[in-house]
Amino acid sequence: MPKTSQAAGLHRASLAKLHDLDAALELMYYGWRGMTLEADDYLAKQGLSRSHHRILYVVARRPDIAIGSLIEILGISKQALNRPLNLLLERKLLTSQRSPEQHRSKLLRLTAAGQRIEQTASGHERKVMREAFDRVGTRGAAAWMAVMETIADNN
Amino acid sequence: MPKTSQAAGLHRASLAKLHDLDAALELMYYGWRGMTLEADDYLAKQGLSRSHHRILYVVARRPDIAIGSLIEILGISKQALNRPLNLLLERKLLTSQRSPEQHRSKLLRLTAAGQRIEQTASGHERKVMREAFDRVGTRGAAAWMAVMETIADNN
DNA sequence: GCATCATGTCAACTATGTTGACTTTAAGAC
């Protein structure tokens, strides 16, 4: 895994602004890095990375999700899912079992250990968001969400 | 280069929310994807990708930047810079020349073609931001910036 | 028994990053 950059953000203001919105473009970039920085450091210490966290995050919010649905939500191929998923199963952060009602699909769940790691990693990200929202109040937070929703739905 | 995902965002609301701020975490992820989607499609058509765009973006805003400074700003190793940078030079989107005042460093500049591509790619991203800002007004945009600044400086 | 769906796996490839170990080029010290 690439080292989580220590210096990202240092240069946040070091570029001439050619356009009005240059600052916004750069903030999106450094904002994403800033939000995930501590979580990535924590995950690296656990021998995990962003891809593992994405899996844990989704399974935490969709217990008993089938592998096919997980693939759909993550938007990657089953081959790409294979490696990180197997690592999580080997490390017993996830369990997989055929549905009791004789389905073809396998259902994924977090173990207690998996829950703990998901909570901690996501918690680092939430902490960053919470501190930022605290600075702008409810109205500001709502505006941030509205902007991001518009951008996220741009496709 | 990985295909720029078509389906990202479709599942934006499909997860149960375990915490207050889950929506914000997901918006950061899908927001980043949404902002870069069209630019990445455009770049792919030019046989380029995000890493090339980052180089073009920085050089556009720091004409005559030395390679060492570029490395610092991008936060990657010179070996990682090597390949995309050489492609841009071969494709004559960038020029490099030793400083006239007999310096050791080489100075990078965009060619007209390089400027055109940088403008177009960044323009796609600015368009997305502009549309989102238009929905929330000046105050909302200012709040968005304030939130992102706090997050970006989190390191 | 057979088709089909969901899953699993293998191989080859691309892209983007890392570290380590060099070389080359230019400038400055002496």
Next chain:
DNA sequence: GTCTTAAAGTCAACATAGTTGACATGATGC
């Protein structure tokens, strides 16, 4: 002039995270 140093360039080996294609396995439905 030679030597040192700084900046840049290059080569190899590696890791991660994705892609496609091809094929195997397991469970269900008929």
